[in-house]
Amino acid sequence: MAQQEGRDFLEALKQVTPARIGVGRTGTRPRTQDLLSLRIDHAAAVDAVYGEVSEALMQELGLFSVRTCAETKECYLKRPDLGRMLSAEGEKMILERCLSNPQVQVVISDGLSASAIEENIRDVYPALMDSLEAYGLQQGIPFFVKGGRVACMDAIGELIQPEAFVLLIGERPGLVCANSMSAYLCYRPRKGTKESSRMVISNIHRRGTPPIEAAAHIGTLVSKMLEQKTSGVGFMI
Known part of the structure; x- marks a missing residue:
């Protein structure tokens, strides 16, 4: 009876989590099916990190592109600080093409998962x-940042002085999902902004927070941010 209850509990647990639990083994080794599944998911995670968001997708969405000071993927992974700073050419392009003091500035970045952008942005962005x-909010000129970290919003904020900022960025992939995107929101981001001043909606993908639902929620939060003139720990839902 106890063994059956244990099996029932394990099966019920598997229904509510994508985690690898109770996968079993053959002797001292994982079962072939489970090992192959793990290797597939690991390969997807590596591809997400080292992949590139296609230029065709950016053109489809009507976005121009700038890059950070992380000139290569290896540099991006080893020097997170360079992903927070814009290249000189990128700064110049933003100043030339973007509106100054927009009410809401939206930026997209590959971050740690190019596949997250490829998979979700067509649903999230237009929504x-x-x-x-x-909500009647005045929008700046959106664009794409290659090799961006979350705090690149601070460098951009210094340049064009938006009141509210939305950064759609690829999350660090795991062995459950390699195409999860996050939306970071901040009121008046500038250099020196504390992490506690940011808000995030994470796990945006088809098996997590549905992309279109996330987009609607972001709009609501931005509207409230502007009303309250704050974000992060000082924000009241």
């Missing part, structure tokens, strides 16, 4: 634009 428009 987010619709949500911001529904």
Whole structure:
């Protein structure tokens, strides 16, 4: 009876988590099916990190691209600080093409998962634009940052002085999901902004927070941020 209860509990647990639990083994080794599944998911995670967001996708969305000071993927992974700083050419392009003092600035970045952008942005981006428009919010000129870290929003904030900022960025992939995207929100990000001043909606993908639902929620949060003139720990939901 106890063994059956244990099996029932394990099966019930498997229904509510994608984690690898109770996979079993053959002798001292994992079962072939489980080992192959692990290797597939690991390969997907590596591809997400080292992949590139296609230029065709950026053109489809009408976005221009800039890059950070992390000139290569290896540099990006080893020097997170360089992913927070814009290249001189990138700064110049932003100043030339973007609006100064927009109410809401939206930026997209590959981050640690290019596949997260490829997989989700076609749903999230237009729905987010619709949500911001529904709240009557004035939007800046959106663009793409290659090799960006979350705090690149601070460097961008210094340049164009937005009131609210939305950064859509690829999350660090795991062995459960390699295409998860996050949305970081901040009120008036500038150099020196504390991490406690940022807010995030994470796990945006088809098996997590649905992309279109996330976009609508982002619009609501941005509207409240502007009303309260704050974000992060000082924000009241």
